Amino acid sequence: MKISPSKIISLLFFIFSGFYLYTAYQIRVFAFDENAAFNARTFPVYLGYAGLIFSALYIILPERKPSNVDVSILEYKKTILLVVLMIIYGITILKAGYFLSTSIFLVLSYIVLGERRWIWVFILSFPFVAIFMYLLHGLLNIYLRDPFLKYLGIIG
Amino acid sequence: MIEGILIGLETALSVKNLLMVMIGCFSGTIIGMLPGLGPMTAIALMIPITYGFEPSTGLILMAGVYYGAVFGGSTSSILINAPGVPGTVATSFDGYPMAQQGKAGKALAIAAYSSFAGGTISAIFLLIAAPSLSKVSLAFRSPDYFGLMILGLTAVAAFSSKGNFLKAMMMVVLGLMLASVGQDSLSDIPRFTFQNMNLADGISFVLVVMATFAMSEALTIIFKGNDPTKAAKQISLSQLGSIKLDKEETKKMVTTIPRSSVLGFIIGVLPGAGATIASFLAYGMERNFVKDEEKEKFGKGSVNGLAAPETANNAACSGSFVPLLTLGIPGSGTTAVMLGALLGFGIQPGPRLYQTNPEIFWSVIMSMYIGMVVLLILNLPLIPYIARVLATPRTFLIPLILFFSVTGIYLISFNNFDIYLMIGIAVGATILRLYDFPMPPLILAFVLGGLMEVNLRRSLLISDGSWSFLWDRPLTAVIMLTIVLIVGWQIYKSFIKKR
Numbered sequence: 001m002k003i004s005p006s007k008i009i010s011l012l013f014f015i016f017s018g019f020y021l022y023t024a025y026q027i028r029v030f031a032f033d034e035n036a037a038f039n040a041r042t043f044p045v046y047l048g049y050a051g052l053i054f055s056a057l058y059i060i061l062p063e064r065k066p067s068n069v070d071v072s073i074l075e076y077k078k079t080i081l082l083v084v085l086m087i088i089y090g091i092t093i094l095k096a097g098y099f100l101s102t103s104i105f106l107v108l109s110y111i112v113l114g115e116r117r118w119i120w121v122f123i124l125s126f127p128f129v130a131i132f133m134y135l136l137h138g139l140l141n142i143y144l145r146d147p148f149l150k151y152l153g154i155i156g
Numbered sequence: 157m158i159e160g161i162l163i164g165l166e167t168a169l170s171v172k173n174l175l176m177v178m179i180g181c182f183s184g185t186i187i188g189m190l191p192g193l194g195p196m197t198a199i200a201l202m203i204p205i206t207y208g209f210e211p212s213t214g215l216i217l218m219a220g221v222y223y224g225a226v227f228g229g230s231t232s233s234i235l236i237n238a239p240g241v242p243g244t245v246a247t248s249f250d251g252y253p254m255a256q257q258g259k260a261g262k263a264l265a266i267a268a269y270s271s272f273a274g275g276t277i278s279a280i281f282l283l284i285a286a287p288s289l290s291k292v293s294l295a296f297r298s299p300d301y302f303g304l305m306i307l308g309l310t311a312v313a314a315f316s317s318k319g320n321f322l323k324a325m326m327m328v329v330l331g332l333m334l335a336s337v338g339q340d341s342l343s344d345i346p347r348f349t350f351q352n353m354n355l356a357d358g359i360s361f362v363l364v365v366m367a368t369f370a371m372s373e374a375l376t377i378i379f380k381g382n383d384p385t386k387a388a389k390q391i392s393l394s395q396l397g398s399i400k401l402d403k404e405e406t407k408k409m410v411t412t413i414p415r416s417s418v419l420g421f422i423i424g425v426l427p428g429a430g431a432t433i434a435s436f437l438a439y440g441m442e443r444n445f446v447k448d449e450e451k452e453k454f455g456k457g458s459v460n461g462l463a464a465p466e467t468a469n470n471a472a473c474s475g476s477f478v479p480l481l482t483l484g485i486p487g488s489g490t491t492a493v494m495l496g497a498l499l500g501f502g503i504q505p506g507p508r509l510y511q512t513n514p515e516i517f518w519s520v521i522m523s524m525y526i527g528m529v530v531l532l533i534l535n536l537p538l539i540p541y542i543a544r545v546l547a548t549p550r551t552f553l554i555p556l557i558l559f560f561s562v563t564g565i566y567l568i569s570f571n572n573f574d575i576y577l578m579i580g581i582a583v584g585a586t587i588l589r590l591y592d593f594p595m596p597p598l599i600l601a602f603v604l605g606g607l608m609e610v611n612l613r614r615s616l617l618i619s620d621g622s623w624s625f626l627w628d629r630p631l632t633a634v635i636m637l638t639i640v641l642i643v644g645w646q647i648y649k650s651f652i653k654k655r
Contacts, residue, residue, distance in 0.1 A: 006323070006591045013326055020333055020348075027347050037621030040340035040347060043609045047336060051329045058322040065319045067591045079379045083583060086558060090575035093566060102559060109555030113378070124552055136567070142208050145570055 004066050007059055014055035021048025081112045097148035103129045160510075161283070164518025168526055173216045176209075177523055180220020181227075181530045186545050188228025190553065195225035196599070197373055199493045200365040201557075203500070204564035211501035212516050216523040218497060222490065223275070223527040226431070226473055227535060228542075230267045230466060235260060235543060243431030243472075246439040246465035253457040261397035261539075266405070266459060267466045268536045270413060274467030275528040277417035278424070278474035282521055285425075289482040290510040296483070298614035299625040303635035304485050305608045309601055310642050311426070312488065315433060316594045321646040324597045327588075331598035334359055335605025342613065354573040361496040362568055364602050366561045367578045368595045372585035374557040379586060383550050399536065405459050408450075412442055412463045420468030424475020430488040431469040431476075438468030474524060481505055481517060485604070489596030492603045499603075 024044035033039040085108055092101040106125040115121055136142040137155065149155045167173060180202070187198040198221045206214030229244040234251035247267060254263035296304075313324035337348045338358025349355040376382075401409075416438040423434035442464035443454050454461045479487045484506030486492040498505050503513060510517050535542065561582075565574050585595060619625040627633045 006593075009588065009591060009593070010326065013330070017329070023348060027345060029345060030343065033343065036617075037619075038613045038616045040343050040345040042616075043612060044333075044336050044347060047329060047332050051326070051333065054322055054325045054329060058326065061322070065592075069590055073381060074379055075381045076379075079375060079586075082375065082378060082554075082558070083579060086562065086579050087576065089562060090572050090579065093562070093575070094570070094572060098563075098566070102563070105562075106555050106559055109558065110551055113551040113554060115549070115551035120552070124556070132563075136205075140205065140208050142205075142567060144567070 004063060005069070006063065006067055010055045010058040014052060014059065017048055017051025017055060020051060021045065024048050078112060082109060085109055085112065094145065095147070097146035097150075098144050099129055099133060099146055100148050160287070160514050160518045161522065163515050164520075164522035167212050167515050167519035168216060168522040173213055173519070173523065174526070176213055176217040177220040177527050178530050178534065180217045180222075181224035181527050181535060182542075184221035184224020184226075185228040185231070185531070185535050185542055186224075187221075188225030189232045189542070189545055190228075190548075193370075193373060193557070194229065195222050195490050196365070196493055196596070197369045197557075198222070198225040199490065199497070200362070200369050201560050201564065203362050203365070203493075203497050204567045206497065207500065207568065211498075211503055211513075212519045214497065214501060215494075215516065215520050218494060219520055219523050220527045220530070222473065222494075223470075223524065223531060224535070226469060227268070227271060227531050230271070231264060231539060231543060232546060234263045234267060236546060243435055243469040244465075245432070246435040247462065247469075249439065249455055249465075250453075250458045250461035253455070254462065257457055258397050259457070261399040262401065262405075263457075263462060264539055265399040265401060265536065266409065266462050268532055269401070270409060270416075270463040270466035271470040272528050272532045273409075273413045274417045274420055274470040275474060276525065277414065278421040278471035279521065279525045279528075281421045281471075282474050282477060282524075285478055286481050286517075286521065287510060289478060290507045293483050293507040296507070296631070297629065298611045298618070299629060299632045300635065301483075301485070302608060302611040302615055303626065303632045303639070304483060305604050305611065307635050307639050307642075308479075308485050308487055309597065309604065310639050312600050313594075313597045314642050314646050315430070316489070316596045319649070320592055320594075323593045327593055327595065327598040328601040331601025332605045332608070334364060334598075335602045336609070341606060341610065352573075354571065354577075359577065360565070360568060360574065361500065361603065363565050363574055363578045364581065365493055365496065365599060366564050367581035368585040368598060370557055370564075371561040371578065371582035372589060372595070374554045374561075375582060375586040376589050377550060378554055379590070408459045409463045411445075412460045413467050415445070416442065416464045416467035417471045420471025421475040423468070424472030424487075425478045426487065430490075431472040434468040434472035434475075435465035438464040470528075477520070477524070481509060481520070482507060484509070484607070486600060489599050492596075492600040496599075496603045 024041060024047070027041045027044065029039040029041055085105060089101055089105040103125045106129070107121055110121045110124070133144060137144045146155055183202070184195070184198050187193050187201065188195060199218050202218055202221050206217055209217070226243060230247045230251070233244040233248035234255050237248050237252040251263045251267060254260065309328050313328050314321060316324060337355055339346050339356060346356060419438050419441060420434040423437060424430060439461060442460050443451060446460050450458060450460060476488050476491050479485050480491045480495060484495070484504060486495045495505060503509065503516060561578070562575055565578050589595065615625040619628070625632065626636050
């Protein structure tokens with residue numbers, strides 16, 4: 001028997017709802033609130049049950065409109081690489097600063113997606129980020145933390 | 157009311173705000189034109205920038221982006237038969253055949269004039285309806301609000317699910333679950349924080365919108381191997397033909413626009429329905445109204461067939477602001493994003509907004525109209541140039557969207573944890589999208605989650621823990637009955653009708 005991916009997702013959501021409901025029951029409320037008509041636990045408990053009911057219904061009932069996705073044509077490699085690049089971007093943005101980490105992220109993303117027009121790769125990374133930073137920091141007065149540019153004395 | 161309009165005009169016509177409308181319309185058009193990226197993504201990308209502005213300026217910018225994105229969606233529907241947003245799918249039925257006949261300029265002009273006229277008529281309706289409804293909605297109590305919120309969520313789930321109502325309802329619950337993370341608003345008791353300080357204040361609205369729309373849309377394009385700009389490379393975007401309309405074409409539009417505007421506005425006011433349904437209904441209605449000779453032209457480049465959905469979708473956009481501004485309850489995903497932005501500015505929309513912040517209430521309404529004038533005067537003549545954006549390679553487009561998304565959340569929190577959380581939610585949303593789990597119900601539920609809990613708390617406390625508050629008041633009972641009908645209809649449609 002083949003189980004459709006949508007049903008697997010619903011099963012995962014069922015498990016997640018169960019965990020959510022368990023955690024909801026663990027929420028500590030004030031002693032005087034324990035038997036109140038409504039406390040911090042009430043709404044999450046209802047949500048947990050709602051999640052269990054909807055996902056269970058989807059698993060049990062026949063699928064009328066199954067989603068047809070050809071998994072063989074999906075681009076796993078590029079997508080995973082982009083996600084990894086974003087995580088690295090997230091790690092470096094505070095330490096290396098906005099300018100450097102953003103520019104390098106853009107360059108690497110263009111390359112991962114197959115771009116080889118180097119002039120455009122350059123223009124749409126370092127100068128582009130510099131202009132964008134000037135717009136945010138210089139014109140709109142939006143603070144951007146950048147230890148690297150601060151070290152160079154470019155921003156205060 | 158006249159005083160309010162003047163206050164709104166004064167605010168909306170200041171140099172700074174006029175500039176914001178122009179920037180909003182222009183950037184909205186560009187983003188909306190790119191297939192796959194709709195008004196929600198466009199507004200989401202703008203939110204972090206607007207936080208540096210005054211509330212009215214920020215909202216004016218977002219209203220401009222909204223209208224620009226809808227206009228941009230029509231442009232890609234007409235030129236490359238790739239609707240940027242679902243609301244412009246019906247536009248492509250006759251717009252694209254016109255473009256193929258060498259009348260792309262004319263089709264764009266019809267779309268722009270119809271949008272403008274539809275927007276103008278519905279803006280007048282909005283001027284009349286919003287203050288009156290604000291007064292009526294003062295009579296609403298917590299149980300009514302709670303019922304209205306469930307109605308909004310059920311309706312959005314029903315309309316956006318494309319036959320998968322249960323999937324949409326799971327997304328509603330997931331959105332509410334995400335909204336429950338953080339300290340309880342009344343007792344300050346932490347919930348679902350797992351002793352992580354980064355979650356104490358809950359999950360940021362901007363983070364969820366960016367992750368589920370901008371970022372996951374970009375990842376979906378890559379994951380599926382789509383190239384949204386492929387079709388644009390096959391046509392000449394600089395030779396679109398004349399934008400002048402002849403007498404007969406104008407005459408046809410004059411009869412179509414009023415009826416489509418009324419229909420579009422009414423559909424827009426209804427929770428969950430929105431521009432997509434309005435445009436399809438207007439297209440169908442128009443086909444029934446025209447003579448047999450014109451009926452034959454539908455689908456082959458009919459002026460009426462293009463004007464009707466374009467008028468209706470813009471009228472529905474204005475209509476969707478009625479429940480947002482008067483009740484504080486968004487009726488669609490896009491207005492849910494707007495509500496989130498309003499709450500970010502510390503403004504609670506609802507019946508009292510009209511009295512407490514008249515300048516915001518009226519300036520948003522007036523700026524919508526100014527936005528449409530900007531679209532007509534500036535964007536239409538510039539379309540041959542703006543349309544070149546359609547040819548932007550995805551190799552540049554996708555990284556730039558991801559960069560804007562990460563920047564958006566970085567500017568708000570300066571926190572690595574939020575970036576990781578956003579990436580995690582975006583990856584989850586990409587997988588869910590792949591299997592047709594709709595995102596608009598999730599966003600609407602996330603935005604309404606806090607308000608829903610507050611109103612449920614009040615209702616239960618008033619009724620001493622009894623659920624009879626759901627049918628005690630006639631208004632609440634009518635709302636609940638409507639919900640039962642929607643759910644019943646969905647069950648009938650999915651499981652009984654097809655057997």
